[in-house]
Amino acid sequence: GQNIDQPTEMTATEGAIVQINCTYQTSGFNGLFWYQQHAGEAPTFLSYNVLDGLEEKGRFSSFLSRSKGYSYLLLKELQMKDSASYLCAVKDSNYQLIWGAGTKLIIKP
Amino acid sequence: DAMVIQNPRYQVTQFGKPVTLSCSQTLNHNVMYWYQQKSSQAPKLLFHYYDKDFNNEADTPDNFQSRRPNTSFCFLDIRSPGLGDAAMYLCATSSGTGGESQPQHFGDGTRLSIL
Numbered sequence: 001g002q003n004i005d006q007p008t009e010m011t012a013t014e015g016a017i018v019q020i021n022c023t024y025q026t027s028g029f030n031g032l033f034w035y036q037q038h039a040g041e042a043p044t045f046l047s048y049n050v051l052d053g054l055e056e057k058g059r060f061s062s063f064l065s066r067s068k069g070y071s072y073l074l075l076k077e078l079q080m081k082d083s084a085s086y087l088c089a090v091k092d093s094n095y096q097l098i099w100g101a102g103t104k105l106i107i108k109p
Numbered sequence: 110d111a112m113v114i115q116n117p118r119y120q121v122t123q124f125g126k127p128v129t130l131s132c133s134q135t136l137n138h139n140v141m142y143w144y145q146q147k148s149s150q151a152p153k154l155l156f157h158y159y160d161k162d163f164n165n166e167a168d169t170p171d172n173f174q175s176r177r178p179n180t181s182f183c184f185l186d187i188r189s190p191g192l193g194d195a196a197m198y199l200c201a202t203s204s205g206t207g208g209e210s211q212p213q214h215f216g217d218g219t220r221l222s223i224l
Binding site: 004008031033040041042043044045048050085087096097099100101102104 | 149150151152154197199210212213214215216217218220
C-alpha cells in the first residue's frame with residue numbers, strides 16, 4: 001500500500017528553527033508537496049520538490065531525497081503565526097496526490 | 110482576487126436529510142476535487158473532475174455524489190448523511206492534466222455537522 005509518515009506533533013520556540021520530516025512509500029513518484037493548514041482552515045500550498053535537493057523560499061525550505069523516500073520542511077525564525085499543521089503529499093505514478101496526516105506544530109513564546 | 114469559494118462555511122443537517130455543498134472557482138482551472146477531512150487526519154479524496162470527465166474514488170461511499178455543470182461550479186450531494194459523515198469538506202482546483210507541478214488551490218471548506 002501507499003504510505004506517508006510524519007510526526008504527529010512537534011513543539012518549538014519562537015525565533016528558533018524546526019525541521020519536519022516526511023517519509024513516503026508510494027507506487028511511483030511525480031513530485032512532493034508541502035502544505036500549511038491552520039486549525040479549521042483549508043490547506044495552503046508552501047513548496048514543491050521533484051528533483052533531489054533543497055528548495056528555499058524565504059523562511060521556509062524543503063528538501064527531497066528520492067532514493068531515500070524522504071523529505072523535510074525547514075522553518076527558520078519561527079513566528080507564533082507558524083503554529084499550524086504541515087501536510088506532506090506525494091504524487092504517485094497515476095498523478096494522484098497521496099496525503100500524510102500532517103504534523104501539528106506548536107510554537108511557544 | 111481569483112479564488113475558490115465554498116458555501117456555506119458551516120452546514121448543519123439532520124441524520125438522513127439530504128444536503129448539498131457548493132464550490133465555485135474564478136481560476137478557470139480544469140481540474141476540481143472534493144475531499145473529506147476529519148480532525149487530525151489526512152484529506153481523503155472523494156471525487157475529481159478533469160474537465161467534465163468524472164472520476165470516483167473506489168472507496169467513496171455510494172451515499173456521496175457530485176455534479177459539475179460547468180467549469181466554474183461543482184457540487185457535492187450527500188443523499189442520506191450519517192453521523193460518520195460529519196467532517197470538513199474541502200473543494201480544490203488545479204490547472205493542467207494533474208501531471209505537472211501545479212499545486213491544488215483550496216477553498217475555505219464547509220464544516221458539516223449532523224444532528
